[in-house]
Amino acid sequence: MKIDEKYDFVICGGGATGLLLSNSLISDSFFDNKKVLVIEKEIKIENDRTFSFWDNQKNILDKIVFKSWGKAEFKDMEFSSSFSLKPYKYKMVRSDKFYSFMKRKIEKASNFTYLNANVENIIKESGINYIETDKGNFQCSIAFSSIYNPEEFEFKKYPLIKQHFLGWTIETHEDFFDEDKIRFMDFSIDQHQEIRFMYVLPFSKKSALFEYTFFGGEVMKNSDYENEIKKYLDREGIKKYKIAEIEKGVIPMTCYPFFNANTDSFIRIGTSGGWTKPSTGYTIKNSIEKIDMILKFIKEDKPLSKLRFKNRFWYYDVLFLDVLVDSKGKGSRVFSDLFRNNDPLLLFKFLGEKTNIFEEIRIFVSVNIMTFVKSLIKRVKSVYLKDFLRN
Numbered sequence: 363m364k365i366d367e368k369y370d371f372v373i374c375g376g377g378a379t380g381l382l383l384s385n386s387l388i389s390d391s392f393f394d395n396k397k398v399l400v401i402e403k404e405i406k407i408e409n410d411r412t413f414s415f416w417d418n419q420k421n422i423l424d425k426i427v428f429k430s431w432g433k434a435e436f437k438d439m440e441f442s443s444s445f446s447l448k449p450y451k452y453k454m455v456r457s458d459k460f461y462s463f464m465k466r467k468i469e470k471a472s473n474f475t476y477l478n479a480n481v482e483n484i485i486k487e488s489g490i491n492y493i494e495t496d497k498g499n500f501q502c503s504i505a506f507s508s509i510y511n512p513e514e515f516e517f518k519k520y521p522l523i524k525q526h527f528l529g530w531t532i533e534t535h536e537d538f539f540d541e542d543k544i545r546f547m548d549f550s551i552d553q554h555q556e557i558r559f560m561y562v563l564p565f566s567k568k569s570a571l572f573e574y575t576f577f578g579g580e581v582m583k584n585s586d587y588e589n590e591i592k593k594y595l596d597r598e599g600i601k602k603y604k605i606a607e608i609e610k611g612v613i614p615m616t617c618y619p620f621f622n623a624n625t626d627s628f629i630r631i632g633t634s635g636g637w638t639k640p641s642t643g644y645t646i647k648n649s650i651e652k653i654d655m656i657l658k659f660i661k662e663d664k665p666l667s668k669l670r671f672k673n674r675f676w677y678y679d680v681l682f683l684d685v686l687v688d689s690k691g692k693g694s695r696v697f698s699d700l701f702r703n704n705d706p707l708l709l710f711k712f713l714g715e716k717t718n719i720f721e722e723i724r725i726f727v728s729v730n731i732m733t734f735v736k737s738l739i740k741r742v743k744s745v746y747l748k749d750f751l752r753n
């Protein structure tokens with residue numbers, strides 16, 4: 363194979379995590395002498411997604427946050443709770459801003475090259491990677507890939523739940539919204555024997571995103587999501603509005619151990635690295651933290667294959683997804699129990715994987731523990747016992 367250029371690092375996929383990783387490398391002078399190539403197949407300029415996350419610290423995205431909120435609410439058919447998010451803020455970044463901000467930084471970095479090309483193959487050979495693209499072949503010591511092809515993986519052992527959604531950003535004539543309060547989850551809608559909720563982000567008194575979200579089941583026709591949004595707006599008394607923007611997406615929720623493919627010279631990042639939190643679908647905050655871990659390892663000259671992305675929260679997530687799969691339409695009950703019986707801030711801390719074991723026990727006893735015990739027994743029987751008998 364003819365090699366067109368050699369690099370220290372090649373980042374395959376210049377989406378959210380490829381660009382966050384690029385930014386971290388550019389911001390750390392330790393990497394100034396490393397030659398880096400970013401390969402992205404699409405022209406990323408549009409607002410094809412919005413990235414939201416909660417945070418109690420400053421991070422690089424603060425510079426481009428579109429809106430942040432200090433309050434939130436949770437609702438179901440029987441229960442509703444409004445709370446302050448302090449010390450957290452819920453923040454939202456538009457991807458068009460994100461892509462242009464990150465790409466400007468890459469353009470300015472003299473050790474970086476950005477290439478619009480399709481990665482066709484990544485060949486890993488004795489610690490060196492060969493990246494084949496439609497615009498040339500490249501060699502590097504470390505390759506990072508955020509390219510996600512679900513067909514490559516056998517999800518059987520770790521179920522894959524699709525989180526799918528469609529959202530309308532609407533504009534009204536009159537003031538309707540409390541612009542400092544998000545509706546994190548509203549389960550007070552028809553569950554159709556599944557797990558469905560509305561997610562609402564108000565941008566001003568007259569504008570808000572209404573996202574109809576679904577855990578599990580198959581992706582539906584746009585009109586099915588849209589009819590549900592219309593019903594919800596009607597119920598809220600919002601009759602006259604203009605649709606300003608539409609967001610649609612599918613996020614994989616799974617504990618599949620994508621990170622098992624990592625070696626000292628090849629690291630999966632982002633959704634394709636298992637950085638999407640299986641129980642929620644949130645990825646961005648997780649990614650910032652994982653990138654910090656990777657950079658620390660490289661700087662300390664530690665073998666990247668020793669990076670552990672699996673912690674006790676991964677095991678909780680396995681069980682949680684099992685419960686959702688087994689819930690037969692009653693999954694919203696688990697979320698309701700969590701929000702009804704806990705301080706919501708403790709839940710945000712838990713979902714951000716920052717709780718200690720005592721706080722976690724407090725959370726576990728607040729839900730219908732038998733549901734979890736049943737799923738645990740099923741998992742032990744189906745996976746571990748089978749493995750044991752096979753060996």
Ligand SMILES: Cc1cc2nc3c(=O)[nH]c(=O)nc-3n(C[C@H](O)[C@H](O)[C@H](O)COP(=O)(O)OP(=O)(O)OC[C@H]3O[C@@H](n4cnc5c(N)ncnc54)[C@H](O)[C@@H]3O)c2cc1C
Nearest residue numbers: 375377378379403411413414480481611632633644645646
């Ligand atoms: C609509 C939507 C909304 C979301 N909202 C949130 C949110 O609010 N908060 C949150 O935390 N997470 C959110 N997520 C989940 C997650 O943060 C995003 O999916 C995020 O983009 C994942 O980052 P990534 O780098 O893994 O993948 P991507 O951002 O998809 O990046 C992968 C990149 O690889 C490129 N690529 C693929 N194949 C090739 C190839 N062969 N050659 C070259 N390039 C290739 C793609 O074009 C893409 O740009 C959302 C996801 C979606 C879809």
